[in-house]
Amino acid sequence: MIRAESESFDPLDPDLEVGQWIADAFDWFLDTFDPIIDVVETALQTGYDALFDLLSAPPFLVMIVIFAALGWIARSWQFAVFTVVAFYLIAAMGQWDRSMDTLSLILLAAAIATILAIPLGIWAAKSSTVSQMVRPVLDFMQTMPAMVYLIPTLFAFGIGQVPGIVSTVIFAMPPGVRFTELAIRQVDAEVVEAGQAFGAAPGRILRQIQLPLALPTIMAGINQVIMLSLSMVVLAALVGAGGLGGEVVGGLNGLSIPRGSEAGLAVVVLAIYLDRIVAALADRAPVVRASRVRD
């Protein structure tokens, strides 16, 4: 692994094969955790397939009605109208199935990223040691060019949706962790003290005080997770994840403006829709609603 070159290392002409070391370490990782990797692959593939079937099985008009209804409940009838028009446009551009494919990837990846990020964020908020250990890792995850993740995940999971989902989770998770940690730390210390002073146990304080008060900020983090997932999911087409990303990549390869721009527009529609829905949910957090009540 760290071969003999270290013996002939010349400080004036340094030549470290860092990339090779990482590759070697990764090989070892693959060999050692092979059974776990298989389980993860199966689980993600199954989850993706189920979600995609669910979203793509009904006729597109039915789905548009469902999306519009969600938009209405979460926001307003104006937003429902926008939803109908925008999603109808997607169908009209012939991007419907690919959009549902991409939406499945986003929802699955964002859900996994959120499920991992929130507990980690809470842990980091409670322990400064954890926070200090997690921070450089998050920095690394966020600043490493996103496409780089595709290489090892491709090796681990082969061509298809799974490496795309895993890469997306890694790339999209950091803001979820950061926002959660920040949100919990920002909760008014006096209110937390009030919980302690009346004898509440830490779990209860977390559940009844810290999480409800932190929820709007955590939701902002989830929004970031979704937006990053969306951008990553397009790149994931490079490893065969398909969907709208496939069209974008195809458009690029074929230098086809119509193909690329139609897929791009569909991505924008998905982004706006998801962003507004999540923002509306954040707005419904009990603490936000209570602050707005007027006689």
Added chain:
Amino acid sequence: MFGRKAEQAVSMLEEGATAQDVAKLGATAAVIDASFEVEPGEIFVVMGLSGSGKSTLIRMLNGLWKPTAGDVYIGDTNIARAGDAELRQVRKEKISMVFQHFALLPHRTVVQNAAYALDIQGVDKAERFKRASEALELVGLAGWDDKYPAQLSGGMKQRVGLARALAAGSDIMLMDEAFSALDPLIKREMQDQLIQLQSSLNKTIIFITHDLNEAMRLGDRIAVMRAGRIVQIGTAEEVLNDPANDYVAQFVADVDRTRVLSAASVMEPAQYIVNANAGPREAQHTMREKQASAAFAVGRRDNLLHGVVYDKDVVKAVKRGDQTLQSIIDTDVASVHQDTVLADLFAPSAESPLPLAVVDDDKHLVGVVPRVTLLSAMANVAEVVHAGEHPGGEGRSDGPPDEPAEPAVAEPAEVSARSTDGGAA
């Protein structure tokens, strides 16, 4: 004690080092020497400026922060050494707290907030809402149950905070700068309400404040803190009249004494007294001896104040050969209770030709306040008199509460704290 090398810092402090000395170690000594006992039913005020360690001190009383050294007893439980579960039990059952910025849960209604402590205690829903509503009624918030904190003014929010503490049913209440964030008029109102509630509830209250006037108004006893040490403990009058050192003296220099000192603290023994049960002859004799033109008629055995007799009436009565004084006693005498504060003596004193008679609960004469005595009591605090325009009102409202300070100690009676040194780590 906060920061590194806390133990070393404690032993330095025990050997007489100052907070500045230990600061060189990187340790902050917030509470260094605070030993006191609080009696059941007492309002014990801890008074000090920002950074004096009072907020740290109060947080050690319920174990939110642990002292580095020293003990805190509530009854027989040593809070400073209690485990987490035991501590939570004590907080549920024995001790509640009111916070400077109210610390209400913004997403819960007023009644849910007031019921919070009961929720933690595991009281079932109907019962806890009932008790919370009663507590809200007690603090004057009946009918506000279903509002949210955001709909309430600062004073009302703090009433909810107070109701939450009262509903908890604990005997001890810690109040951390509870009224400091309120504007002066509301603050005054809350103080009055607390005093009134206390007269019926009889809780043991430890009240932290940076406002001396507030301390004087509320405290049965006051502990003055400076740089982590309690420099004096005493009643308002003791602190005012007999400050333990220059710091306390300076501190109390601008307090409005007329609102604190009572008639009892300035009164003098009555010189002109005649026996109300004896005859006019004896009265005439006494008054001639003292060269008095008027005298208080007081029962010889019971010291009961009957009224005033005037020289010319006494002389007439002697001429008439009256056997008793009763017919000439003027019962319309200016008398004040011994607990009346000086500020309330001015008007009666101005109207009365005689010294004001000072009486106790049973109308027994305990002393007199001649006008000259009142005026000279005022003269001692002349520079303060103009401040009397907002008596007890805002005091110093500057400054956020405290910086972290450090160790304290409390110990038993109901609550008592005894600290030699130490701090919270």
